[in-house]
Amino acid sequence: MSFHEPKLLAVCKKQYAYKLKTNLGIFFSLMIVQLLALLLSLNGSASMGAGSSSMVINLKLISGDIIIVFTLIWAFIIGNTVAGNACRLDFSFVSTRLTSNLASVCLLATAALVGGITATLSGVLLRLLVYWFQDVYTNNSLYLAPLTLLSGSYVTALYAFLLSVLGYFFGMLTQRNKALTIVIPVLFLGSLFIEARRAGEVQLLTTIFVFFVRETSMLLFSMKVVCAAALLFATVILFTNRMEVRR
Amino acid sequence: MNNLGILIVWPSILILLGIFSGIARTARVSFRQTRITVSLYLAVLLIFTGAFYLVADAKEAASAQDIQVAEAEAEAMQLQFYAALEKGRLSKLEGIQINGYWNFTYYDDVLYLTTAADQYFEPLVAIERKEINDGKIDVTSYTTSLKFKGDLLGNSPSVRRIDNKLELTNAAQFEMVAFAFTKDWTMQQFSDSSNNWHWNMSSLLGAQAVVIQVPKDLQVEVEVEQGLNLVP
Numbered sequence: 001m002s003f004h005e006p007k008l009l010a011v012c013k014k015q016y017a018y019k020l021k022t023n024l025g026i027f028f029s030l031m032i033v034q035l036l037a038l039l040l041s042l043n044g045s046a047s048m049g050a051g052s053s054s055m056v057i058n059l060k061l062i063s064g065d066i067i068i069v070f071t072l073i074w075a076f077i078i079g080n081t082v083a084g085n086a087c088r089l090d091f092s093f094v095s096t097r098l099t100s101n102l103a104s105v106c107l108l109a110t111a112a113l114v115g116g117i118t119a120t121l122s123g124v125l126l127r128l129l130v131y132w133f134q135d136v137y138t139n140n141s142l143y144l145a146p147l148t149l150l151s152g153s154y155v156t157a158l159y160a161f162l163l164s165v166l167g168y169f170f171g172m173l174t175q176r177n178k179a180l181t182i183v184i185p186v187l188f189l190g191s192l193f194i195e196a197r198r199a200g201e202v203q204l205l206t207t208i209f210v211f212f213v214r215e216t217s218m219l220l221f222s223m224k225v226v227c228a229a230a231l232l233f234a235t236v237i238l239f240t241n242r243m244e245v246r247r
Numbered sequence: 248m249n250n251l252g253i254l255i256v257w258p259s260i261l262i263l264l265g266i267f268s269g270i271a272r273t274a275r276v277s278f279r280q281t282r283i284t285v286s287l288y289l290a291v292l293l294i295f296t297g298a299f300y301l302v303a304d305a306k307e308a309a310s311a312q313d314i315q316v317a318e319a320e321a322e323a324m325q326l327q328f329y330a331a332l333e334k335g336r337l338s339k340l341e342g343i344q345i346n347g348y349w350n351f352t353y354y355d356d357v358l359y360l361t362t363a364a365d366q367y368f369e370p371l372v373a374i375e376r377k378e379i380n381d382g383k384i385d386v387t388s389y390t391t392s393l394k395f396k397g398d399l400l401g402n403s404p405s406v407r408r409i410d411n412k413l414e415l416t417n418a419a420q421f422e423m424v425a426f427a428f429t430k431d432w433t434m435q436q437f438s439d440s441s442n443n444w445h446w447n448m449s450s451l452l453g454a455q456a457v458v459i460q461v462p463k464d465l466q467v468e469v470e471v472e473q474g475l476n477l478v479p
Contacts, residue, residue, distance in 0.1 A: 024281045031288045044426065052452050053369040054418035055401045057425065064431040121292040123431050128299045134426045141428040143303040152434040159433065218437045 015103035026078045030115055034122045037070035041126050062130045064123020068156055071119040075160035078111055079167020097240050105233055108164040116157025120149060158225045165229040172236045324391050328454040332478055335375055337389050337458060347388035347403030354382050355411050357466045362474040363416040370455040373478040374467055377460055385460040391453035
């Protein structure tokens with residue numbers, strides 16, 4: 001029996017550094033995902049057109065939307081991956097489930113921050129490439145104020161963080177019971193189909209989506225994301241607290 | 248999002264999830280390699296962001312106009328075009344372009360205007376009388392140029408004489424692709440100018456007209472009443 005009781009913060013810090021090293025591949029995959037999205041965005045993320053019998057104008061709209069969507073999908077995946085790794089690799093040194101979860105959430109926050117910044121900067125790169133190599137209708141909307149860029153990065157990072165925590169939550173659920181690997185996607189797809197058939201009625205997934213996406217105050221949005229992430233995280237702590245050391 | 252959208256978009260996202268999941272799990276590279284690659288990626292992004300601000304700042308300073316002003320100009324040009332057409336002064340209009348010219352020798356008393364089989368001839372048609380009977384018909388196609396593509400002009404219609412008829416045929420369709428920038432949705436969510444999908448595309452198509460100059464006493468009849476739009 002040891003009389004030395006390590007402090008929670010110190011263990012978390014150590015474990016965070018360890019997790020960052022073991023999960024460094026997620027940043028490599030982020031790069032691949034963003035470059036792929038950049039290539040797909042070169043042809044425009046939306047388009048609009050007008051025409052007469054002699055002329056058709058097809059205006060393609062350039063924005064970083066596809067890059068952001070891909071980054072959010074990546075965030076969900078890494079949440080899931082980190083959860084899987086957490087259950088396999090965490091107990092290489094003295095730690096508890098709580099420190100492991102705290103370190104994981106710090107890792108996800110770091111990944112979300114990097115994802116948010118790089119997604120927005122990739123959008124800037126996209127604008128520049130299109131400006132250089134394509135026929136541009138107008139340059140007036142090319143410019144992005146630095147503050148706009150900053151807020152874009154911040155919001156993308158928050159969305160990425162929320163989705164990564166959601167991915168972590170599902171990852172932990174499936175670690176607890178492998179049957180959930182099938183049950184959760186089936187439930188998700190099933191509810192999508194049911195909601196699609198019940199147009200006009202109260203729809204849970206759409207309501208959750210609108211709850212975040214329609215928020216126009218950045219402060220409230222930040223609070224919503226932090227609260228939702230905290231709720232998911234607290235649930236994870238509660239049900240993983242009594243999990244075995246290695247499954 | 249409509250129901251069909253949900254049914255298409257979400258399964259597509261799930262498929263992407265599977266692909267990315269594969270990438271995330273198989274991307275096993277060394278710590279050092281990853282650190283170098285990711286640092287390089289960040290450095291490239293930062294360099295391009297710097298370059299972007301050099302380019303975009305210059306553009307911002309050079310052009311104080313915004314997109315609505317550019318469109319207002321296009322609309323004003325259209326109005327000027329129609330006014331000049333009605334007054335018979337189209338050739339004098341500043342910035343007007345000629346994208347087709349034909350002339351025919353014609354000594355009959357009556358000329359019939361017609362269009363290619365069952366076709367609605369889209370450009371406006373104006374008939375101007377010369378002051379002399381020179382036995383010649385001059386046909387000119389006028390158009391406004393597409394300002395955002397330099398002085399690019401649309402295709403010209405085709406005009407041909409078949410006995411006592413002048414047949415007008417629409418131009419071959421000209422398709423043009425252009426690019427414009429919008430903000431990312433994460434930028435738009437908290438911005439006042441969240442919706443910049445306001446462009447009036449039809450104003451960009453410009454205006455086109457065919458002016459037929461005929462000898463002083465030549466009688467002109469329209470053979471297809473619904474087939475063309477004759478300026479009074």
